[in-house]
Amino acid sequence: IDEEISDASAPKRPKLQERTDYTRWRMLDEAGRHTWHYLEDGEDVEEWPQSLADKYFLGLPMDLPDLPAAKTPLDSVKNGLEFFQHLQLPPGNWGCEYGGPMFLLPGLVVTWSVTETPIPSHIATEIKNYLFARANPDDGGWGLHIEGESTVFGTAMNYTALRLLGVSEEEPRMIKARGTLHKMGGATRAPHWAKFWLSVLGVCQWDIVNPVPPEFWLLPDWVPFHPWRWWIHMRMVFLPMSFVWSKRWTGKLTPLVLQLREELFAESYDTINWGGNRNNIHEKDNYHPKSWLLKTAFWALSNIYPYFRVESLKQKAENWAFKLIQMEDKNTDFSNLGPVNGPMNFLACYIQEGPKAYSVQRHRERMADFLWVKDEGMMMNGTNGVQCWDTAFLIQSVMDGGLAEDPKWKPMLTKALEFLDDQQIRENVDDQAICYRQQRKGAWGFSNKDQGYAVSDCISEALKAVLVLQRTPGYPTLLEDQRIFDAIDTLLTYQNKSGGCASYEPTRGSEKLEMLNAAEVFGRIMIEYDYPECTTAVVTALSLFTKYYPEYRAADIKAFKERAISYIRRAQYPDGSWYGSWGICFTYAGMFALESLASIGETYENSEHVRKGCKFLLSKQRDDGGWSESYRSCERGIYTEHPTGSQVVMTAWSCIALLEAHYPDRAPIEKALKLIMSRQQPNGEWLQEAIEGVFNKSCMISYPNYKFIFPMKALGMFAKRYGDIALP
Ligand code: LAN
Numbered sequence: 064i065d066e067e068i069s070d071a072s073a074p075k076r077p078k079l080q081e082r083t084d085y086t087r088w089r090m091l092d093e094a095g096r097h098t099w100h101y102l103e104d105g106e107d108v109e110e111w112p113q114s115l116a117d118k119y120f121l122g123l124p125m126d127l128p129d130l131p132a133a134k135t136p137l138d139s140v141k142n143g144l145e146f147f148q149h150l151q152l153p154p155g156n157w158g159c160e161y162g163g164p165m166f167l168l169p170g171l172v173v174t175w176s177v178t179e180t181p182i183p184s185h186i187a188t189e190i191k192n193y194l195f196a197r198a199n200p201d202d203g204g205w206g207l208h209i210e211g212e213s214t215v216f217g218t219a220m221n222y223t224a225l226r227l228l229g230v231s232e233e234e235p236r237m238i239k240a241r242g243t244l245h246k247m248g249g250a251t252r253a254p255h256w257a258k259f260w261l262s263v264l265g266v267c268q269w270d271i272v273n274p275v276p277p278e279f280w281l282l283p284d285w286v287p288f289h290p291w292r293w294w295i296h297m298r299m300v301f302l303p304m305s306f307v308w309s310k311r312w313t314g315k316l317t318p319l320v321l322q323l324r325e326e327l328f329a330e331s332y333d334t335i336n337w338g339g340n341r342n343n344i345h346e347k348d349n350y351h352p353k354s355w356l357l358k359t360a361f362w363a364l365s366n367i368y369p370y371f372r373v374e375s376l377k378q379k380a381e382n383w384a385f386k387l388i389q390m391e392d393k394n395t396d397f398s399n400l401g402p403v404n405g406p407m408n409f410l411a412c413y414i415q416e417g418p419k420a421y422s423v424q425r426h427r428e429r430m431a432d433f434l435w436v437k438d439e440g441m442m443m444n445g446t447n448g449v450q451c452w453d454t455a456f457l458i459q460s461v462m463d464g465g466l467a468e469d470p471k472w473k474p475m476l477t478k479a480l481e482f483l484d485d486q487q488i489r490e491n492v493d494d495q496a497i498c499y500r501q502q503r504k505g506a507w508g509f510s511n512k513d514q515g516y517a518v519s520d521c522i523s524e525a526l527k528a529v530l531v532l533q534r535t536p537g538y539p540t541l542l543e544d545q546r547i548f549d550a551i552d553t554l555l556t557y558q559n560k561s562g563g564c565a566s567y568e569p570t571r572g573s574e575k576l577e578m579l580n581a582a583e584v585f586g587r588i589m590i591e592y593d594y595p596e597c598t599t600a601v602v603t604a605l606s607l608f609t610k611y612y613p614e615y616r617a618a619d620i621k622a623f624k625e626r627a628i629s630y631i632r633r634a635q636y637p638d639g640s641w642y643g644s645w646g647i648c649f650t651y652a653g654m655f656a657l658e659s660l661a662s663i664g665e666t667y668e669n670s671e672h673v674r675k676g677c678k679f680l681l682s683k684q685r686d687d688g689g690w691s692e693s694y695r696s697c698e699r700g701i702y703t704e705h706p707t708g709s710q711v712v713m714t715a716w717s718c719i720a721l722l723e724a725h726y727p728d729r730a731p732i733e734k735a736l737k738l739i740m741s742r743q744q745p746n747g748e749w750l751q752e753a754i755e756g757v758f759n760k761s762c763m764i765s766y767p768n769y770k771f772i773f774p775m776k777a778l779g780m781f782a783k784r785y786g787d788i789a790l791p
Pocket residue numbers: 296297300401402403404445446452509518520521566596597645757758759764
């Protein structure tokens with residue numbers, strides 16, 4: 064055996080505490096970059112006091128007074144704003160935890176570990192607390208996301224993370240989790256991504272990882288399955304993964320790694336047939352089983368291709384992949400597209416450039432942008448924040464209630480506008496075509512401009528907020544016309560042949576590429592698809608724009624909108640519903656689709672599509688007036704109720720949909736709004752209920768600010784239409 068056990072140089076494990084002192088945590092927002100800081104002993108806690116937002120995020124008492132009880136929906140919006148204004152951050156944006164996925168922290172902890180990055184005790188302590196808080200109470204394991212059942216992926220990876228953080232294998236919760244993992248067959252039954260991370264760590268042998276050849280990047284661009292055609296998140300994860308896989312790189316073999324080899328498998332490490340377990344996967348993890356084509360390709364790549372894989376080709380592929388990694392790092396100032404490719408690019412730089420390189424240092428700093436502290440501990444966000452997205456929606460929801468001119472909210476909204484002004488992306492990336500990036504000049508992203516990835520609906524929602532607010536008396540004009548035109552020019556590049564719009568880019572490949580989906584745990588990930596949500600956002604942004612600028616590219620916009628709306632009509636299911644891909648699920652998409660139709664004058668009165676849409680939603684309204692859609696809808700593609708009953712967020716979405724549709728009977732809407740108002744707390748807040756968001760059909764993600772934004776929007780829209788009246 065040629066493995067060398069490294070002991071002396073093994074990184075020091077962090078000192079774990081029971082918990083940290085929550086009065087010492089602060090969130091710093093520097094122009095939309097969010098990082099959490101722990102004031103150590105001796106540091107002056109007074110000099111940097113905890114803000115109300117910090118306290119709220121941390122679950123500490125805010126001691127806000129009770130507000131006069133809301134008598135009308137508009138009162139309720141005002142109370143909501145009274146509370147929500149305290150959460151506005153100094154640059155003008157809102158933020159929040161953005162958790163849900165349970166596969167992010169382990170990738171980061173493995174990366175920290177193999178790159179010998181010291182983990183400060185307060186961070187290790189709170190990550191440990193979060194992971195334990197999120198273990199499933201019945202079996203001690205973890206799922207793909209916080210509401211999901213335990214899987215091998217979740218359990219093997221989070222168990223490993225806890226061990227790397229310094230938790231003992233004898234701790235009772237670890238014994239329970241290990242038992243669950245073994246019952247499921249152990250880590251040999253994990254999906255591809257887990258096998259990858261465990262091989263990096265040295266707990267698995269690389270033979271268990273299905274091939275990820277960087278040579279794909281050398282294919283000519285016309286090849287129908289070239290990675291540039293894939294959905295951006297898949298290709299940007301594939302990129303560093305292919306580099307690391309090709310190197311078969313493994314971190315130092317520490318005593319802890321040796322112990323993990325004993326703990327993670329249901330059989331003895333020495334007898335495992337690594338190659339033979341490549342396609343072994345537990346049913347619970349296998350949301351999207353591999354196609355026959357992919358299995359054949361993997362077989363050929365493992366058994367035949369190695370004989371042809373000459374060193375020079377391998378070198379060339381690795382070098383080109385690394386160049387692309389460097390372009391991604393440069394274009395995002397090391398923020399990277401997301402929380403999976405971020406740590407992987409970090410690792411790739413460590414392998415290629417060594418521990419002292421600037422790239423490694425900068426990646427290390429950037430990891431902080433993904434971390435978030437909440438009452439349960441420290442977690443990793445699904446992006447480096449929700450800054451532009453939530454801020455744009457908040458502005459719109461105040462405007463929809465007609466409150467933007469109220470002097471009371473002007474300072475808050477002006478700050479929010481200033482934030483969006485600052486966060487507009489002003490230039491395309493260098494070498495856009497070489498690194499396969501989409502035009503982005505004039506755009507907004509989901510989080511911040513450092514990350515700098517434009518998304519069709521993020522551009523649209525921010526643009527709508529800016530357009531209306533700038534035209535509202537009393538607000539400054541911060542974006543001159545040319546900057547608005549830049550946004551429109553970019554937006555107009557987003558339409559697919561179908562008429563619909565996707566997320567980051569127009570669709571670049573065929574749906575058949577789904578046959579190469581190797582991640583197993585997600586569905587519909589290989590290419591961009593049309594989404595009613597994204598399409599609606601673009602359509603409504605274009606409509607609003609033409610109101611103010613009737614001349615600019617009028618013919619293009621008209622044609623774009625017609626084709627987009629015809630896609631929205633086609634996307635409706637026979638029962639009248641639309642399937643949502645980014646929020647849960649039919650209520651979310653219904654809200655957008657009916658908004659699209661309303662934007663061209665289609666309402667309940669004159670449109671069969673709208674009538675069917677309303678009928679579907681109303682058939683799901685519960686006796687208490689609410690809607691209670693569960694994440695299971697996304698997985699199954701069938702409307703499914705949440706076991707905990709009506710949810711404020713889904714109820715708000717449905718109300719907005721019915722209001723957009725001009726549904727003639729007010730009664731069901733009033734009943735729903737009453738439910739929303741009854742859930743509002745005396746200080747104006749709404750409490751967290753079931754999870755709201757989703758991606759890739761199977762993984763859920765939290766949008767904690769939705770419980771403020773959408774109830775306020777629904778209540779405000781009602782008030783604007785029917786006046787400031789009490790509900791019967
Ligand atoms: C997001 C978050 C925002 C979301 C909307 C803007 C709401 C949507 O309308 C378009 C798609 C987008 C931008 C989106 C895409 C996928 C993301 C980035 C996420 C759901 C947040 C986390 C997720 C990302 C893929 C998580 C990392 C996991 C991998 C499988 C790489």
